Amino acid sequence: MDTALQTVLDEPLVARTYHASERVQRALHRMVPGGSHTYARSSDQYPEGMAPIIARGSRAHVWDVDGNELVEYGMGMRSVTLGHGYEPVDDAVCAALRAGVSFSRPSVWEASAAETFLAAVPGADMVKFAKNGSDVTSAAVRLARAATGRDLVGICTTQPFFSTDDWFIGSTAMGAGIPDAVKALTVGFRYNDLDSVRQLFTLYPDEIACLVLEPATATVEPAPGFLEGVRELCDAHGVVLVFDEMITGLRWHASGAQHVYGVTPDLSTWGKALGNGYAISALAGKRELMELGGLRTDASRVFLLSTTHGPEVVGLAAYLAVAQAYATTDVVGIMAERGQALATGVSAAAADAGIGTAVEVLGRPSCLVFATRDHTGAPSQAFRTLFIQEMLRAGVLAQSFVVSAAHTPADIETTVDAARRAFAVYARALERGTTDGLLVGRPVAPAIREHAAPRRLEPDVIEDGVS
Template identity: 65%
Template sequence: MREFHRSNAIQARLHDLVPGGAHTYARGSDQYPEFMTPILVRGDGARVWDADGNAYIEYGMGLRSVTLGHGYAPVVEAVTAAIAGGVNFSRPTELELAAAEDFLALVPGADMVKFAKNGSDATTAAVRLARAVTGRETVAVCAQPFFSVDDWFIGTTEMNAGIPPTATVRFPYNDPEALAAVLDSGTIACVVMEAATALAEPEPGYLTTVRELCDRAGTLLVFDEMITGFRWSTGGAQQVYGVTPDLSCWGKAMGNGFPISALAGRREFMELGGLRAERDRVFLLSTTHGPETASLAAFRAVVAAYAETDPIGRMEHAGRRLADGVNKIAAELGIGDRLEVVGRPSCLIFLTRDQRGRPSQPYRTLFLQELLERGVLGQSFVTSAAHTDAEIDETLAACRPAAETYCRALESGTVEGLLRGRPVAPALRRHAAPRALRREA
């Protein structure tokens, strides 16, 4: 068995100093098997190492923000050169113009762009702008996992303590009639949605209908491209599906892990945050660190890498091999309907079900536990361009015994005796239970 003594000690200390023990809820210790929460110290390509010296093949890759691999040399070199000349100034830099030109050359239908640091900056700016444009308050969000840490979205989740009632309504994906009913109220400032997700492709004509419904209602259409941008294509889902939103929000893979996001959109709307507006100005985005040189240089290096190589092709190749391999193992064990890898090849997840076919956190935790013991780290099977055939082969070699343990649990009808510690729990939940920690005296 692997040892996690140093990682566990650091994790315990983090809980003393950082609420939740991590700066992102999705990275919390409650998202991993108890007492098996590696604290990472470095990464290279598709591999990472923890404080105890354990090595892993990593999936998820910085919550999908790393597509070229950890420590990708051209990005590191570009950032190193940029920061040697200073990081943050009291006036714009020429780098800001170059980065804006690079971005707008990639994104169809966008006339202007403004950079920030995280995805919530961009989505909340889009909501603010849509409200100013339409004079309406209500936001219609698609029933998809996550859009922002800000009140307008978090107020709709289970973790809504301290948030006043929000003017946000939800609508289901791939259901144009439901969206039409929401828009018929005449109160919707904008529709915020992912054009596609790992598990859901738009049905034929759906996104075109969404575009038409928004136009008819005088509502702005906002695409969240945080995940789809630089994973579906460099131009995002809007390029793949041929539907142009009024505004789009970007982040994650833009900087190969460096903190950068963007709000892009039509000039007539974006100008309301500038100095050429003929009506009341909108406080669009204004961040001290939005234009710092490190992340803009990283972004430009990412753009160059996508132009010169084929990261998406490599991610999809790795993903197809991995999904096919794991699903074949599960089928051979007779549990293909209980343990399954699904999704777009560049954005895979694994589904874990109990003996009755129900989604199961205990069985998910058991699979995570067995993978960790064999050097595979990840809440998903999201790949990067750094995942070579060798990494996929090693992962499949780890998945077979992990799946065999999973099979034994299904046969016995319980994870007891196989799972060490408590199961993982949803990141956004009302109470710390079932993974609450006892406060030390």
Template identity: 60%
Template sequence: MTSFDRSTELQDRLHRVVPGGAHTFAKGPDQYPERMAPVLRRGRGARVWDVDGNEFVEYGMGMRAVTLGHGYEPVIEAVKAVLADGISFTRPTELELAAAEDFLSLVPGAHMVKFAKNASDATGAAIRLARAATGRDLVAYCHDQPYFSAQDWFVGTLPINRGIPEAVRSLNRSFGYNDLDSLRAVLEADEGRVACVILEAASALSEPAPGFLEGIRRLCDQHGAVLIFDETITGFRWSAGGAQAVYGVTPDLSTWGKAIGNGFPIAALAGRRELMELGGLATDEERVFLLSSTHGAETASLAAFRAVVRAYRDTDPVGTMERQGAKLAEGVNRVAAEAGIDHALSVVGRPSCQIFRTLDADGSPSQPMRTLFLQEILRRGVLGQSYVISAAHTDLDVEQTVDAAAGAVAAYRKALETGRPEDLFEGRPVAPAHRRYAEPRRLAG
């Protein structure tokens, strides 16, 4: 029986010193079965070890930030090579130039780039830049995509929006993915007031319909709005050039994070020169406060980024993720079908960025069923709130994951039959990360 005693003890201590017990909502213990939230000690490749000595095949990979695997040697060596020479300086380093040139060689249509530490800062800067360039206030965002930023402009759209002034919240407008008419309606209703349109060009579950992205581009041009692609997830997971390189539609600005450093803290804002230079020194216009960060260009993360770029040029991480992800989906979906529960349990999404769907007997998404499935795969050495894969996942890792799912289906089938998954796990079910109140609703009975 897998033990989580030490993890539970440390998690209790974390709650006393860190609000929520973690530094990211999605890493919180409320996202895992009660008393089964591992506190990790180390990772290597696609595997991690916790403080209780448990070994897991990991998915999610640092909230999608790790595509080459934990402790990827060329990245680690590149970082080691710069450490002894210092990390932060009072002037730019040669490394900043090399990293910027590397980035711009990959991203079509981007003329300038500015590095940051997290993608929320990059998206916030993109919104500010678009507002300054257009002289407008409103932001049109895609409401079918769950997360763009930890800054006020977006947090105001979430259920957990306490502390965001109504004046800020009132500046947002939303539209649907693959629904050009909904965006057209927004732009026409607020003609001349929308500064920018921001969306992910694609997501794990949504590919752009034919003509959708091209239509977005045309509408932005027609209405004078800045088009922003959030490449935080798609960048280096769809391709090294992001989703814009895959689908052939160029935004005015794009924001990047997560995988560009294989886990090291680095993000970027990139875009057309005439926009980006508004935050520079080669403009006669009133300047924009774009990005200014003490640690935005520290050498360790820039070195990590350059090593990631080399890995993508010399190998095919995206191809490996697509291949291994497809193999994983086929295996898990097969065992679910063999158990007669494929209507309720399935793996879906782009092979490099998959999730597992956990439905109840009525076909509705179910947090209790999700809790049960997470419990059963954790017991069998698989950790993850998704099946987001990396290029480090071997055939053995995939086989263990499929075997874990096969072991979980008996409990899942029983829960579907009884309609009471809560009888098969202890404590509260997992809960949405951005819910309004901390405690999830307790199950009756």
């Protein structure tokens, strides 16, 4: 065995238990459908009995209710780029909220945030803020339908998520409760496949209002000419091009992936990292489209975004402080450096353990994920769960390897050491051809699936005997 690996394995692990987390999780399942407020955060995405309930966080570390300290990746579903408890953002929020958070008229925060955002995203003429990504993306679809007089929405079917609203969720495995007539209004194309876009326009001539896609994903960059080709096809067919910049915005560049790739959409939607974890999202785009939701139009007005909490000052103050951090620090560059070091270290650890590409780190360094494969080379949820389980045992919470600028070289070293331990167990499972005897409980399951099985929970019997 490699000497460095043996040294790591000889060091005793910190004893970690998750009993208190399990108690809180059981209570959550009784009170909250699914036991969490985001499907990707649910306990079925973690090894059974090892789903930490977070009590607090600082920089790139979190502490759970059992007192376990963990290096965290994923960072609030990719929403935290500056680290947990980043003082300049928190201080700005605290200063703002002391003067009141919600008023009967627009506040100066709305004007400042809009001015700052539009200066950062040159392709956008106007912006409107909200609290979550689904709302702004659905507003973009509504604008496109109003502007074109068409009903169909084209979505990139090889990308995972755009909105919780019916127009998108009806196209997924969790389409229960959505009328078939609504589902029929959404059609699909494939990323990096211009022919599939052309075919869509051929099948539905003059029927498509917009195309919605992420300009890039964690694992797939646009092929040469793809985004440019989509832009040209949309122009030729009078279709509104919508870029979902929820993930790419502020992880690829402060001005978004549209800046990186040099292709300007008609509308773009933003969220996640805008507030470093505080709730804020944005719809931005061309004036002639955005004004359909305003007062400078003779057309029928679009009910665009009208939310009580969209303009509250906490999210806006957080965004302004985030923008200041990006203006004075190379946040994306730091994430890229840390992510590259992590990818290099984990890949070397996998090679040292002799597991080849059974665990492979993939994607842009600022937004890394990992693939897990079984002894046949096939993607495996069971092996994924085993890897997450062993990383948790070594003090790393990793559904992905998405970093923040708060991850330090020491955090990366800790993570690579944890991976070395995990790979020793993973190698045993590969040799056996099974995770049986090594994995505790059932494997994780896709977050968006038709049925609760294979991670269906039996009702708990609570104190009064009622389940």
